[in-house]
Amino acid sequence: MRITNKMMINNAKYWLTKQAERLSEAAAVNASGKSVNRPSDNPEAAAAILQFRSDISRCTQYEKNLTDADTLIEAGETTLDSVDDLLDQALDIVTELSNGKNDYTGTYKSSLTGLYDSIIGLANTTCSGTYLYGGNNTTSASFSNETSVHSGTADDIGFYLSSDADATIEICDISGSVVRTLTVTGSEGANEISWDGLDDSGTALSDGTYNYTVTAVDSDGDAVGASSYYYRGDSESREIIIGDGTTVSINSDGEAIFNDALMALARVIASFETDTTAEAAGDVMDLLNSAIDTVSYERVALSNIYSQVDTSRENVENLSTIFEEKLSEIENGNTAEAAVELTAQETAYEIATEAAAKILKLPKLSDYI
Amino acid sequence: MSSLSSIMDTALSGLQTQQVLIDLTNSNISNVSTDGYSRQTAVVSTVHSNCSSDSGTSLILDVTEIKRVTDSFTIKRLNTTTETGGKLEAELKYLESVESLFDESEGSGLSEALGDFFNSWQDLANNASGSSERSVLVSEAESLASAINDMYSSLQEIRIEINRDISSTVDSINTLTSQIADLNNKILEGESSGLNVNSYLDERDSLVTELSELVDINYSENDDGQIYIQLSNGKSLVRGSSSWSLDTQTNSTTGMQDITWTDSDGSETVVTNAITSGTLGGAIEVRDTVIPEYLDSLDELASEIISQVNTLHESGYDLNGDAGLSFFSGSDASDISVNTAIADDPDLIAASATATGVPGDSTIAASIYSLQNASLMNSGTSTFSEYYSGLVSDIGSLVSNTESSYSYQSDLQEYYNNLKESVSGVSSDEELANLVLYQNTFEACAKVMSVLDELMETLLGI
Numbered sequence: 001m002r003i004t005n006k007m008m009i010n011n012a013k014y015w016l017t018k019q020a021e022r023l024s025e026a027a028a029v030n031a032s033g034k035s036v037n038r039p040s041d042n043p044e045a046a047a048a049i050l051q052f053r054s055d056i057s058r059c060t061q062y063e064k065n066l067t068d069a070d071t072l073i074e075a076g077e078t079t080l081d082s083v084d085d086l087l088d089q090a091l092d093i094v095t096e097l098s099n100g101k102n103d104y105t106g107t108y109k110s111s112l113t114g115l116y117d118s119i120i121g122l123a124n125t126t127c128s129g130t131y132l133y134g135g136n137n138t139t140s141a142s143f144s145n146e147t148s149v150h151s152g153t154a155d156d157i158g159f160y161l162s163s164d165a166d167a168t169i170e171i172c173d174i175s176g177s178v179v180r181t182l183t184v185t186g187s188e189g190a191n192e193i194s195w196d197g198l199d200d201s202g203t204a205l206s207d208g209t210y211n212y213t214v215t216a217v218d219s220d221g222d223a224v225g226a227s228s229y230y231y232r233g234d235s236e237s238r239e240i241i242i243g244d245g246t247t248v249s250i251n252s253d254g255e256a257i258f259n260d261a262l263m264a265l266a267r268v269i270a271s272f273e274t275d276t277t278a279e280a281a282g283d284v285m286d287l288l289n290s291a292i293d294t295v296s297y298e299r300v301a302l303s304n305i306y307s308q309v310d311t312s313r314e315n316v317e318n319l320s321t322i323f324e325e326k327l328s329e330i331e332n333g334n335t336a337e338a339a340v341e342l343t344a345q346e347t348a349y350e351i352a353t354e355a356a357a358k359i360l361k362l363p364k365l366s367d368y369i
Numbered sequence: 370m371s372s373l374s375s376i377m378d379t380a381l382s383g384l385q386t387q388q389v390l391i392d393l394t395n396s397n398i399s400n401v402s403t404d405g406y407s408r409q410t411a412v413v414s415t416v417h418s419n420c421s422s423d424s425g426t427s428l429i430l431d432v433t434e435i436k437r438v439t440d441s442f443t444i445k446r447l448n449t450t451t452e453t454g455g456k457l458e459a460e461l462k463y464l465e466s467v468e469s470l471f472d473e474s475e476g477s478g479l480s481e482a483l484g485d486f487f488n489s490w491q492d493l494a495n496n497a498s499g500s501s502e503r504s505v506l507v508s509e510a511e512s513l514a515s516a517i518n519d520m521y522s523s524l525q526e527i528r529i530e531i532n533r534d535i536s537s538t539v540d541s542i543n544t545l546t547s548q549i550a551d552l553n554n555k556i557l558e559g560e561s562s563g564l565n566v567n568s569y570l571d572e573r574d575s576l577v578t579e580l581s582e583l584v585d586i587n588y589s590e591n592d593d594g595q596i597y598i599q600l601s602n603g604k605s606l607v608r609g610s611s612s613w614s615l616d617t618q619t620n621s622t623t624g625m626q627d628i629t630w631t632d633s634d635g636s637e638t639v640v641t642n643a644i645t646s647g648t649l650g651g652a653i654e655v656r657d658t659v660i661p662e663y664l665d666s667l668d669e670l671a672s673e674i675i676s677q678v679n680t681l682h683e684s685g686y687d688l689n690g691d692a693g694l695s696f697f698s699g700s701d702a703s704d705i706s707v708n709t710a711i712a713d714d715p716d717l718i719a720a721s722a723t724a725t726g727v728p729g730d731s732t733i734a735a736s737i738y739s740l741q742n743a744s745l746m747n748s749g750t751s752t753f754s755e756y757y758s759g760l761v762s763d764i765g766s767l768v769s770n771t772e773s774s775y776s777y778q779s780d781l782q783e784y785y786n787n788l789k790e791s792v793s794g795v796s797s798d799e800e801l802a803n804l805v806l807y808q809n810t811f812e813a814c815a816k817v818m819s820v821l822d823e824l825m826e827t828l829l830g831i
Contacts, residue, residue, distance in 0.1 A: 004794035006402060007787050014783050038472055039765025040465075040772065047762035050473060050480045054754040057484035058741070061491050068495045130498055136721070136729030138498045236726065240495055241735060244742065252729075331474075365798040369805060 012356035019345070019352040026338070026345040035333025045330045052327040059320040062243055066313045069240045072250050073306050075127040080257075080299050083122050086115050087261055087292045094268055094285050109272045116265040120229050123258040133254030134233030142254040143229040143262075147171065147195075148209045154197035157212055158230030160259065161186045162267045165216035165224040169193075172211050179205060186216060190230075216270075225267030231255040242312040248305050257298050260291035373828075375427030377821055378418065382429035383814035386413055389432050390807045397795045405575035407437040407793035409567055437567045440792045441590070444574060447785035448581040448588075452646045454782045455582035457775035459651030460659075461768070463531055467660065468768045470523050471761045480757055482516040485509045487741035490734050493720055497731035498688065503715035510707045514697070517671050521702040524660050524667070531656040532626050536617050538583055538649045539628060543614040545580045546598065546606045549573055553595045554610035560594060570594075585646035602643035604630045615640070625656060659767070666760055667702035670746065674753060675705055677740050685719030685733030686726070693719025693733070 029035055039046035093108050124141045125132045134142035147155045157169060167186040170178045179199045184191075199205050214228040235256070237249040251257065264287035271284065393411055400406040412434040417426050473480055489506040496502050552573040559566035573596060580586060580598070586606065588598040598607040606613055616637070617626040628644060629637045641657075644650045675697040682696040694717060699705040711717045722732035746756035 002791045002794070002796065002799075004401075004790055004796040005798075006794050007790045010783075010786065010790065034474060037474055038768075039468055039761050040768035041765075043762040043765030043769060046474075046765045047758040050758040050761060051755065053473075054480060054484045054758075057481070057488065061488040064488075065491065065495060128496065128499070130496060130729070134729065136726045138496075138729035233729075234725070236730060238729075239731070239735065241491065241738070365801040369801065 008359045008362075012352075012359050015352050016356055019349045023342075023345040023349045026342040029333070029338045030335075030342050033335070034331050035338065036331060048330055049327060052323050052330070055323045056320060056327065058244075059316050059323065062241070062316045063313070063320070065240050066242055066309055066316065069242060069248055069250070069305070069309045072127060072132070072238060072240075073302050073309065075125065075132060076250065076302050077299065077306075079122050079125045079132065080295050080302070083119055083258070083261060083295050084292065084299070086118050086122075087264075087288060087295065090115050090265060090268070091285065091288050091292070094288060097268075098282065098285065105272055109269060112265055112269050116227075116262065116269065119258060119261055119265065123254050123262075131233070133252055133257060135236040135252050135254070137233040140232060142233045143231055143258070145211055145213065145228040145230065146209050147212060148207075149197040149205045150207045152197060152204055154195050154205075156192045156194050157182075158190065158192045159186070159212075159214040160190055160225075160227040160230070160263055160266070161188055161216050162225030162263055162270070163188045163218060165218040165226075167191070167214050167216040167226060169228075170213050170215075171195075172213070173205075174209070174211075176211075179210070192230075215273075223270040223273030225263055225270045227259075227262045227266040229262065231259065242309060243316060246312065248308055250305060251298060251301060257294065260287070260294045264288045264291045371427065373821060373824060377818070378427040379429055380814050380817040380821065382431070384811060384818070386430040386432055387807045387811040387814065391804065391811070393435065394800050394804050394807065398797055398800045401795045401797050401800075405571050406795065407439050407567070407571050407574075408795045410436050410438060412436060435565050435567065437570055438793050439570075439574070440789070443785060443788045443792060444578070447782070447789055448578050450778060450781045450785055451578055451581045452585050454775070454778040455648040456585075456646045456651035456654070457771060457778050459648040460655055461771045461775050463527060463652065463655040464659065464764070464768045464771055466527050467524065467655075467663065468764050470520055470527075471764050473761070479513075479516045479520060480754060480761075482509070482513040483754055483757065484741075486513040487738055490738040493718065494731040494734035494738055497720040497734060498728035500715065503718050506718060507707060507712050507715050510696070511712065513674075514699075514705045514707055517667060517702050517705050521664065521667055521671075524664055528625065528656050528660050531652050531660075535626055535628070535649065535652050535656070538652065539615050539617050542580065542583050542606075542649070543612075545576050545583070546612040546614065549576050549580070549596060549598065550607050550610050550612035552576070553607065556594055557610070581647065583647045584644055584649045600630070600640060600643055601645065602640060604638065604640060604643070623657075628653075663760065663764070664702070666756075670753065670756055670760075671702040671705045672700055673745055675700065677743075677745060678737055681733055681737050681740070682719050684722070686721045686724045687719045688716040688728050690724045690727045691717075693717075 028037055036042050036045045036049060090112060093111060097108060120143050123133050123143045130138035131140070131142045134140070145159075147157050149155075157171075159167065159169070161167065164185075164187050167184050169182040169184065171180040171182070173179050180195070181200060182193070182195055184193050186193075197205055212228055214226040216224040216226040218224045231254055233252070233254055235253045237251045237253065239247050239249050241247050264284060267287060268284040390411055390413075393409055397408050400408075411432045414431055414433050415428055416431050418429045419426055472478075486509045489502070489509040493499070493502045493506050552569050556566045556569050556573070559569065577586075577588060577596065577598070585601050586598050587601060588596055588607075590596050591609075595609045596607060597605070597609070599605050604613070606615075613630060613633075616629045616631060618629055618637075619625070620627045627639050628641045628649075630640045631637050641653060644653055679695045679697055682693045685693040687693055694710055695708050696711060696718070697705055698708045708717075718734075720732075720734040721727045721730035722736075723730060726732070741754070742752060744750055744752055744755075746753060747759075751759065
């Protein structure tokens with residue numbers, strides 16, 4: 001083959017460019033610290049990187065969910081612990097009453113009313129703006145004794161009775177004065193009655209919110225436990241996804257958790273109205289004990305969920321670490337290898353430059369003739 | 370027997386021939402680095418000629434032809450590889466810009482937006498009545514929609530840029546074909562009047578190679594030295610001294626430029642599909658085949674997200690207890706957006722599966738979140754994010770394959786360029802050696818002349 005001057009120069013230029021490209025690629029890997037800087041550097045790795053990133057993002061979301069679950073469990077645990085304390089206090093009072101200490105009935109009654117109100121307060125606990133114990137009704141109080149009148153129609157009135165009885169409902173306006181008194185026949189458990197939204201004189205009440213209180217007397221003329229705070233939620237629980245296909249459900253059915261306690265207290269408060277406190281105390285004690293059991297049962301359930309959440313968290317954190325490691329393995333490649341590659345390319349480039357320089361300096365025939 | 374004057378004739382022709390050869394060497398050396406220059410050699414023959422001053426004959430040297438040293442086979446191979454090289458180079462250029470759209474090595478892009486979107490449904494599922502969760506969801510959904518829109522419109526922009534490049538490539542092709550036709554004419558005229566047309570031939574060879582880089586052509590040289598050039602579907606671009614120009618016109622369906630060829634009777638033929646190689650072929654391939662595939666894939670992804678999310682959302686109930694609206698409006702990647710009613714009032718997000726479950730129930734939000742892990746794409750074999758990763762690895766392989774083909778093709782192009790240079794290139798050493806030879810011959814011929822002069826004087830002095 002004939003070799004001309006231009007061929008030698010062209011070849012030298014061609015290989016210099018090629019080597020420069022390779023050197024620049026090796027330098028990019030070292031400088032960015034990533035072996036995959038564009039999808040075409042390694043298409044499979046590029047897809048794997050995206051997959052790992054989306055796995056990590058999913059794990060991060062699960063970790064967030066687990067924190068949410070934790071918050072709910074802790075709030076629930078604190079609330080139920082307080083309910084437990086309050087019920088213990090009620091039990092102490094009832095025990096004393098059953099021992100026949102009747103001298104302080106007034107004090108005891110107001111203490112018990114206070115306990116009832118506190119438990120209502122706890123049943124209406126909110127956590128980050130949502131009611132904990134209202135099932136799906138997360139935006140308004142779980143237990144309330146309110147009714148409202150709007151455009152001439154009135155909401156139903158709900159209450160609980162400890163046994164069948166005639167109930168007297170006093171409806172008060174916001175200033176606390178009684179505007180209407182209703183008398184109905186109620187049955188044991190939950191009652192919902194409708195009313196016409198009129199006051200005692202038959203005039204329509206203005207639109208707005210009204211409170212009501214319920215008292216009840218059975219056929220023997222004895223006072224019956226009546227709880228006017230009615231449950232406004234449903235029996236749904238809070239579901240939180242804590243892993244692929246794993247959900248924990250946290251009970252938020254306030255009626256099931258609190259009504260035993262509220263009814264027991266209503267009953268013991270009612271018993272002050274009649275003169276049968278000592279006899280009734282035994283029944284009431286049973287009721288209180290069963291309310292305490294309900295709360296304890298709920299606390300055990302919460303602690304079980306807590307340990308499930310804990311296990312999940314460990315699992316998610318481990319997974320997350322594994323994904324992070326894999327990601328960095330693929331993404332960053334082997335730094336030692338990359339450094340060696342860079343050195344190799346530097347050497348190759350030097351050689352190509354040297355060769356080009358030599359070709360440019362080659363002796364020519366014209367030097368000698 | 371030779372007379373003195375016939376010897377004189379021979380020596381004179383020797384001197385003259387060496388002058389021609391030295392002139393040729395000079396021209397070769399001057400063009401040692403000129404692109405496209407083919408070295409020239411003289412064909413020298415010895416002929417018997419009538420003596421100028423008497424009736425005898427003499428042997429004289431004659432330069433019968435100045436030849437270009439070329440190899441048409443090598444040039445043809447070079448042109449073919451240049452064609453493919455041009456195609457791959459154009460493809461690589463455009464595909465790299467497509468690739469950069471899918472590049473998420475810095476960790477932000479459609480894939481991330483997709484994950485964030487589904488995660489915010491999860492957050493809503495944890496707190497269905499939360500207003501901040503609702504607003505975050507709306508903004509994540511908007512980010513996802515605009516990430517898809519942006520990618521779609523960026524792909525379209527690349528197509529439009531390619532479209533512009535196609536128009537200017539067509540202009541370059543027209544310039545080249547008319548120059549080639551012009552050269553054909555000059556060569557024909559020059560040859561008929563016995564001029565040296567080698568420089569025209571060199572120029573024409575270079576132009577044909579340049580044309581090959583732009584578009585796939587078939588060409589042949591006629592007996593009279595004229596080059597005929599046709600498109601791969603047989604439509605003539607150059608025939609002797611006439612050339613046909615290509616034109617572009619907007620296709621009413623695609624909005625892209627079609628390439629047309631106009632016959633001598635003025636009738637137009639669309640030849641877009643006949644152009645499969647060269648820069649133009651590469652541009653057409655990426656514009657009409659590669660990018661539309663990615664647009665379709667994005668459409669498929671977007672419409673599946675729209676339909677799956679909407680179906681679930683419409684079966685749910687919003688915070689007001691009303692049935693859910695469509696969460697997304699639009700039908701594909703170009704127009705996906707969050708329903709403006711929902712964007713304005715996030716309370717309209719339907720998280721609950723039943724009207725009575727409002728506000729706490731989050732069954733629908735949880736179901737929409739679960740779409741993330743459902744295999745809904747590629748006939749039920751991949752999730753949304755797997756499908757998208759698939760697209761990324763697809764464009765990655767395409768670029769990487771094109772890169773290696775291009776690298777192979779440019780090696781090949783370099784090889785044929787060298788081969789051509791090896792045949793036609795000027796070697797200054799070779800020329801210098803020749804120069805010394807011609808100089809010596811010239812000196813020897815001059816010596817013969819001076820001896821003849823002395824012989825003449827001797828004779829006259831008798």
